[in-house]
Amino acid sequence: MNGVWQKAGDRIRDALGQTGYETWIGPLTFVGLQDKTATIEAPNRFFRDWVNDRYLDLIRQTISAEAGEPVEIKLTLGNDSNGNGNGHGNDHAKTSGNRVAATPAPLAEPECRGFHPHLSQRHTFAEFVVGSSNQFAHAAALAVANQPGEKYNPLFIYGGVGLGKTHLATAISHHLWATGSRARKILFMSAEAFMNELISSLRRDRMGEFKEKFRRVDALILDDVQFLAGRERTQEEFFHTFNSLHSERHQIVLTSDKVPRDIPGLEERLRNRFESGLIADIAPPDLETRVAIVQKKAALENLSLPPEVTLYVAQNVSSNVRELEGCLTRLAALASISKSAITPEFALQALRDLIRTHEIKPDVEAIQKTVSDFFHIRLAELKSKRRPQHIAFCRQVAMYLCRKLTDSSFPAIGTAFGRDHSTVIHACNLIARRISNDSAFRFSIEKVERELKATHASAA
Numbered sequence: 001m002n003g004v005w006q007k008a009g010d011r012i013r014d015a016l017g018q019t020g021y022e023t024w025i026g027p028l029t030f031v032g033l034q035d036k037t038a039t040i041e042a043p044n045r046f047f048r049d050w051v052n053d054r055y056l057d058l059i060r061q062t063i064s065a066e067a068g069e070p071v072e073i074k075l076t077l078g079n080d081s082n083g084n085g086n087g088h089g090n091d092h093a094k095t096s097g098n099r100v101a102a103t104p105a106p107l108a109e110p111e112c113r114g115f116h117p118h119l120s121q122r123h124t125f126a127e128f129v130v131g132s133s134n135q136f137a138h139a140a141a142l143a144v145a146n147q148p149g150e151k152y153n154p155l156f157i158y159g160g161v162g163l164g165k166t167h168l169a170t171a172i173s174h175h176l177w178a179t180g181s182r183a184r185k186i187l188f189m190s191a192e193a194f195m196n197e198l199i200s201s202l203r204r205d206r207m208g209e210f211k212e213k214f215r216r217v218d219a220l221i222l223d224d225v226q227f228l229a230g231r232e233r234t235q236e237e238f239f240h241t242f243n244s245l246h247s248e249r250h251q252i253v254l255t256s257d258k259v260p261r262d263i264p265g266l267e268e269r270l271r272n273r274f275e276s277g278l279i280a281d282i283a284p285p286d287l288e289t290r291v292a293i294v295q296k297k298a299a300l301e302n303l304s305l306p307p308e309v310t311l312y313v314a315q316n317v318s319s320n321v322r323e324l325e326g327c328l329t330r331l332a333a334l335a336s337i338s339k340s341a342i343t344p345e346f347a348l349q350a351l352r353d354l355i356r357t358h359e360i361k362p363d364v365e366a367i368q369k370t371v372s373d374f375f376h377i378r379l380a381e382l383k384s385k386r387r388p389q390h391i392a393f394c395r396q397v398a399m400y401l402c403r404k405l406t407d408s409s410f411p412a413i414g415t416a417f418g419r420d421h422s423t424v425i426h427a428c429n430l431i432a433r434r435i436s437n438d439s440a441f442r443f444s445i446e447k448v449e450r451e452l453k454a455t456h457a458s459a460a
C-alpha cells in the first residue's frame with residue numbers, strides 16, 4: 001500500500017510545490033491503510049496540527065483518488081514526541097484533538113455553523129481578497145451563492161494555477177450550505193473524484209445509485225473540469241447529470257484552468273453546455289491585491305509582519321497566490337520554531353530559496369519561443385524578414401512582451417528580431433493600444449504571459 005502513498009505524494013508535491021512538500025509532507029510517515037483509513041504519523045504536535053489544519057483535505061483527496069475509493073485520514077503522533085510541543089505557545093496551530101481523527105461529519109444533521117462540514121473552512125467569501133484581477137469572478141460567485149439556479153447556470157470559473165478557483169468554488173458551497181432554507185444537498189467535488197466514483201460504480205454494478213446520488217443534489221460544484229479532457233465515458237455521464245440538474249434549475253458551478261474551447265478532447269455538446277451560462281476569469285493579482293492578500297493571511301495566522309516584509313513578499317511572488325501563502329507558511333514555521341520575530345533580515349534569509357526562483361525573469365528567447373508556440377508559427381518565421389500580416393502581428397506581440405517582461409532596451413529587442421528600435425517602439429504602442437481596447441485580446445495576451453511564468457516557474 002506504500003505505492004498509494006508514493007503516488008499520492010507526487011500529486012501532493014504538484015499541488016504544494018517542492019518546498020511546501022519538503023517542509024510539511026516529507027517529515028510525515030505513512031503507517032498503513034486499513035479499513036479505508038490511512039494512518040499517517042507526524043513527528044510532533046506542531047506538525048500534526050499544521051498538517052491537520054491545512055493539508056488534511058488535500059491528503060485525503062489524493063489518497064482517495066489513488067486508492068480508488070474514499071479514504072479517511074488518521075494523523076497520529078510519533079512515539080517519542082507525545083506532548084513535546086514545538087507547537088506550544090503557537091496560537092495559530094491550536095490542537096483540536098477530535099478533528100485529527102477526521103471522521104466524516106454526518107451530512108444529515110448539520111450543526112448550523114455556516115460551514116459545509118466537509119470543506120476547508122478557510123475558503124470562504126470572507127477570506128477572499130477582491131481585486132481587479134478577480135472581482136468579476138467574485139461577483140459572479142456571490143450572485144450564484146445568493147440566487148442559486150437563477151442567474152448564471154452554469155457558472156464557469158477559469159484561471160491559472162493557484163489563483164483562487166477552488167477557493168471561490170468552496171466559498172459558494174459554504175454559502176449555499178449555510179443559507180439553504182431546506183435540507184439542501186450541496187455537493188462539491190473535483191472532476192477527478194467524480195470520475196473515480198463513476199468508475200467504482202461501474203465496477204460494482206451500482207450505476208443506479210450513482211445516477212440517483214448526482215441527480216438528486218441541489219447544487220453541484222465540480223472543481224477542475226479540465227480533468228475531463230479525453231475521458232469519454234465520464235463526459236457522457238456528466239453530460240446526463242448536467243442536463244438533469246440544469247433542467248431542474250439546480251445550480252452548477254465548474255472551475256477549470258482553461259476556457260471550455262481550449263480543453264482538448266472535450267465533447268462539443270458538453271462544451272456548449274459549459275458555455276451556456278456565465279464564464280468568469282481570474283487573472284493573476286496585481287501588486288496592490290497581493291499586498292492585501294498577504295496582510296489578510298498574516299492576520300488570519302496571527303502573524304505580525306512588518307510592512308517591509310509584506311511588501312517584499314508581495315513584490316517578489318507575483319504569479320500565484322498559493323506561493324504567496326507558501327512564503328507566509330514558511331515564515332510562520334521558522335519563526336515559531338526559532339522563536340524569533342519576523343524582521344526583514346529574518347524574512348530575507350527564510351525566503352531565500354523560495355524567492356530566488358521568482359526573480360528569474362523570462363528572457364527574450366523564451367518569449368520568442370512561447371509566442372511562436374502559442375500562435376502556432378515557427379520560431380524562424382517570427383525572426384524572419386517576412387511580413388505577412390499574421391506573422392508581423394505575432395512578432396509585435398513578442399516584442400511587446402519582451403519590453404514588458406524583460407529589462408531589455410528597445411534597441412536590444414530590435415536586434416533580437418533583426419529590426420531597428422523604432423519598429424519595436426511602434427509594435428509596443430500598437431499592442432498596448434489594442435490591449436486596452438479589446439478585452440478578448442487582452443485575455444489572450446495575459447494567457448501567454450501566464451504561460452511564460454508557468455514555464456519559468458517549473459524550469460527554475
Ligand code: ADP
Nearest residue numbers: 127128129160161162163164165166167321322
Ligand atoms: P486554484 O484552485 O485556482 O488553483 P486555490 O483556490 O486553491 O487556487 O487558491 C490557492 C490558495 O490561494 C488558496 O489557499 C486560496 O485561499 C488562496 N487564494 C487565492 N486567491 C485568493 C484571494 N483572492 N484571496 C485570498 N486567498 C486567495
Ligand code: MG
Nearest residue numbers: 165166223224
Ligand atoms: Mg484548484
